[in-house]
Amino acid sequence: MSFLRNPPGTPESAFLLFCRLVFGGLLLLAGGGKLMNPGAFALAIDAFKLPLPPEALPVLAFVIPWAEVIAGALLVVGWASREAAAVLFAMMLGFTGGIISVIARDLPIDCGCFGNTFDGLRRVPLLGGVAKFLSGDQISMTTVLRNATFLGAFLAVLLRGGGRFALESSRVSRADSPASRDESLPQPEAART
Amino acid sequence: MAGFCPYRFVAIGFVILSVSAVDGSLRPVTLPKFGEPRADRQPLAVSIPVSEDAGAEPAAATELSDDTLTAPILRQLIDGGSLFLVDARIPAEFEAGHLPYAVNLTLPDFLAGRPEVLDFHDPSTLTVVYCGGGDCDSSEKVREMLESYGFQSVLVYKEGFPGWIAHGGELMTP
Numbered sequence: 001m002s003f004l005r006n007p008p009g010t011p012e013s014a015f016l017l018f019c020r021l022v023f024g025g026l027l028l029l030a031g032g033g034k035l036m037n038p039g040a041f042a043l044a045i046d047a048f049k050l051p052l053p054p055e056a057l058p059v060l061a062f063v064i065p066w067a068e069v070i071a072g073a074l075l076v077v078g079w080a081s082r083e084a085a086a087v088l089f090a091m092m093l094g095f096t097g098g099i100i101s102v103i104a105r106d107l108p109i110d111c112g113c114f115g116n117t118f119d120g121l122r123r124v125p126l127l128g129g130v131a132k133f134l135s136g137d138q139i140s141m142t143t144v145l146r147n148a149t150f151l152g153a154f155l156a157v158l159l160r161g162g163g164r165f166a167l168e169s170s171r172v173s174r175a176d177s178p179a180s181r182d183e184s185l186p187q188p189e190a191a192r193t
Numbered sequence: 194m195a196g197f198c199p200y201r202f203v204a205i206g207f208v209i210l211s212v213s214a215v216d217g218s219l220r221p222v223t224l225p226k227f228g229e230p231r232a233d234r235q236p237l238a239v240s241i242p243v244s245e246d247a248g249a250e251p252a253a254a255t256e257l258s259d260d261t262l263t264a265p266i267l268r269q270l271i272d273g274g275s276l277f278l279v280d281a282r283i284p285a286e287f288e289a290g291h292l293p294y295a296v297n298l299t300l301p302d303f304l305a306g307r308p309e310v311l312d313f314h315d316p317s318t319l320t321v322v323y324c325g326g327g328d329c330d331s332s333e334k335v336r337e338m339l340e341s342y343g344f345q346s347v348l349v350y351k352e353g354f355p356g357w358i359a360h361g362g363e364l365m366t367p
Contacts, residue, residue, distance in 0.1 A: 035216075037301060037304075038216075038217075038220070038222050039222045039223075039224070039301060039304035039305075040301035040304065042222050042224055043224065043300050043301055043304075046224070054224070054226075057222075057224060058217065058221065058222040058223075058224065059213075059217065061217075061222055062213040062214075062216050062217040062222075063209065063210065063213040066209050066212050066213045066216065067209045067213075070205065070208060070209050070212065071205065071209070074205070080198075080201050080205060082196070082197045082198075083197065083198060083201045083202040083205050084205065086197065086202055087202070087205055087206070087209070109329075110283045158197070161196075
């Protein structure tokens with residue numbers, strides 16, 4: 001597991017950038033789509049027929065989309081990448097559990113995972129297929145496969161950070177730069193004693 | 194390289210909860226409450242228009258219930274023209290193809306109040322709601338919402354969209 005302690009190189013950072021931009025960006029869009037109509041999203045949660053009190057539905061209808069928007073935006077810009085990825089990883093685990101339970105109970109329902117975000121793309125050639133994969137008509141094993149892809153991407157960022165192209169990385173590298181550790185520069189009094 | 198910071202993780206969670214609380218208080222969501230489907234529904238006296246090519250026995254008036262509403266009868270009602278047909282499936286499914294002259298009306302459409310499309314239909318008109326067939330319960334819920342707006346002659350086509358396809362029914366796209 002020593003590779004986890006080494007900072008990511010350029011190819012790995014490029015992969016992490018891809019994970020952050022694509023999967024963080026998709027979650028950002030998904031959250032935005034749900035926030036357009038929180039009532040519809042509350043009904044989508046209700047359709048899962050999970051053992052939740054009715055009062056929890058309106059709360060979740062705001063918390064889940066805002067978590068997607070805020071954590072997705074953090075992931076895209078690359079600030080607090082690991083923590084944002086942890087939030088999204090935990091949420092995606094919960095979603096996947098719910099989806100598997102729907103498949104096990106054979107409920108013919110719509111996922112509601114992306115709200116109406118990609119409805120406009122369904123008729124566009126090529127993009128329509130992507131839109132259908134992302135916001136498929138009905139929950140199926142394809143939905144689980146899609147979520148597994150998201151889980152893998154978030155886990156990669158959680159374990160390895162945002163990479164050297166992340167906003168946080170530029171701050172860290174400035175702090176760790178040789179110039180900042182140059183002993184020829186005047187040191188604080190406490191450091192010399 | 195910055196490691197995982199639990200304090201930052203908690204701070205992000207706090208921001209998410211705070212923003213959600215503010216947004217939720219500014220535009221609260223009130224969901225309709227649905228009970229079990231009513232078992233005491235009486236059959237409706239319906240005049241089924243005679244259709245020459247429907248292949249069914251013409252009937253001037255008959256009693257229809259959810260259980261007796263079949264695809265051939267529904268086809269005759271659609272051909273007759275005096276029917277408000279509601280597709281309760283999600284918009285993406287509706288756009289892919291729907292029963293002729295159906296209007297897409299899903300549960301979320303009722304969250305903002307009375308949908309405008311209801312203004313164009315007489316509440317006494319025979320209304321048929323369908324969804325994806327099988328265990329889908331959106332038809333029942335949409336029927337309850339329609340009844341709450343004064344539509345009293347509402348039937349659910351239980352076989353739904355798959356039943357219509359199985360009977361070779363024609364489809365329309367928006």
